[in-house]
Amino acid sequence: MKKFIQRYKFFLLLIFVNIILIIYHPEIGLKSIETSSTSLIEMIIVVPPIFLLLGLFDIWVPRETIIALMGEKSGILGISLALLLGSFSAGPLYAAFPVAAVLMNKGSKFSNILLFVGAWATTKIPMLLFEASSMGWKFMLTRLIINIPGIIIMAYLVETMISFKEKKIIYEKEFSH
Amino acid sequence: MLIAAIIGSVTLIPGFVAFPLTAALYENGGGLMQLAVFICTLMAVGVVTLPAEIKYFGLKVSIVRNFLAFIYSFIAAILMGVLLS
Numbered sequence: 001m002k003k004f005i006q007r008y009k010f011f012l013l014l015i016f017v018n019i020i021l022i023i024y025h026p027e028i029g030l031k032s033i034e035t036s037s038t039s040l041i042e043m044i045i046v047v048p049p050i051f052l053l054l055g056l057f058d059i060w061v062p063r064e065t066i067i068a069l070m071g072e073k074s075g076i077l078g079i080s081l082a083l084l085l086g087s088f089s090a091g092p093l094y095a096a097f098p099v100a101a102v103l104m105n106k107g108s109k110f111s112n113i114l115l116f117v118g119a120w121a122t123t124k125i126p127m128l129l130f131e132a133s134s135m136g137w138k139f140m141l142t143r144l145i146i147n148i149p150g151i152i153i154m155a156y157l158v159e160t161m162i163s164f165k166e167k168k169i170i171y172e173k174e175f176s177h
Numbered sequence: 178m179l180i181a182a183i184i185g186s187v188t189l190i191p192g193f194v195a196f197p198l199t200a201a202l203y204e205n206g207g208g209l210m211q212l213a214v215f216i217c218t219l220m221a222v223g224v225v226t227l228p229a230e231i232k233y234f235g236l237k238v239s240i241v242r243n244f245l246a247f248i249y250s251f252i253a254a255i256l257m258g259v260l261l262s
Contacts, residue, residue, distance in 0.1 A: 035190070047235060084247045092191060093227040095234040112243070119245070121221045128191040131216075134200040142260055143213065146253045161241055170235050 046091040054102050066106035074109060082112040083151070090127075096120040104174045110167055111159040118151035124162025181211040182250060186243075189225045210258035217250035224242030 005012065018036075022029030071077040076083075090098065100113050108116075123144060132140040190198075199212045222243050223230065230239040 027255060038194075039189060052260075078236065090190070092225050092226075093220075094229050097229055101233050116244075117244075118221070122217070124192075127196075127220075130193055133194050134196040135203070135212075139213075139257070141217070142257050143253065146215070146256050150249045150253060154242065154249060157245060158238060158241050162238060165233065170238065172235075173235070174233075 019035045036103055037069055042092065050091065050095050050098065054098060058102055058105075061106065063106050065106050066103065070103065070108040070112045071163050072109050074112065078109060078112045079115060079152075082108075082115040083123070083148075085120045085125045086116045086121075089120050093117075093121050101174045110162075110170075111155050114155035114158050115151060118155055122151060137153055178208075178211050178214055178254070179250065181215040182218045182247065185215040185250070186222040186247060187224045188219060190219070192220075208258075210254045211259055213257045214250050214254035217253050218247060221246035221250060222227070240249055 010166055014036075018029060018032055023034060027033065068074065072111070074081075086096070089099075096117050100117055104113055128140055128144065131143070195216065199207070199216060201211065203212055224243070227239060227243065229244075234242070
């Protein structure tokens, strides 16, 4: 019981807040439940296929391939691949983390992982099309052009800010997943 | 603009819900810069998903990445505001 509460403390807290909301502001409370269920459904739809694909990727793609394509010496190829992989994805940002973990596990360079996560967050192609249809092409293209250098700058900034030792700890953690 | 950025950071809504919302706000007189910063932080900054991110990348990388993304969202939004208006 204690373990259950510990593990789901945020969840329980949110349920509590939501019940209070429903009592005092039924309209906001119902809207909140609606949003929560949309997110939950999205998560249920997105997460299992990603883990399935990751499992296959883990078995089918040898470590040497990823080291050659996205490893320490992959250079511009690794950078472009990381950005493209991130852009061709779909799904929310939290789905990118397990993918990043597997890529790290396979020997990807850390800056390439950061590029991948950055691209996943801001240059997803399906989302870009959606953005263009609701905000206009000009808005979407301007944001894209401004954000791509941003992703690259941020990836290298984060990489320079962490030490070799810290990086090793992160990589070792991926092995234990 | 700060409020828009904070709302964008803490919310977790999929793009296909967010974009029609921002489009509607824009048509009703919402500021372009404010909406741009909302979109940028919504995409790149995830306060709700931070615990998951920390589990994978560690505390330091996650905090630094989200913080940088938050700052860059402002730069991007201001640039967009200047270029598009």
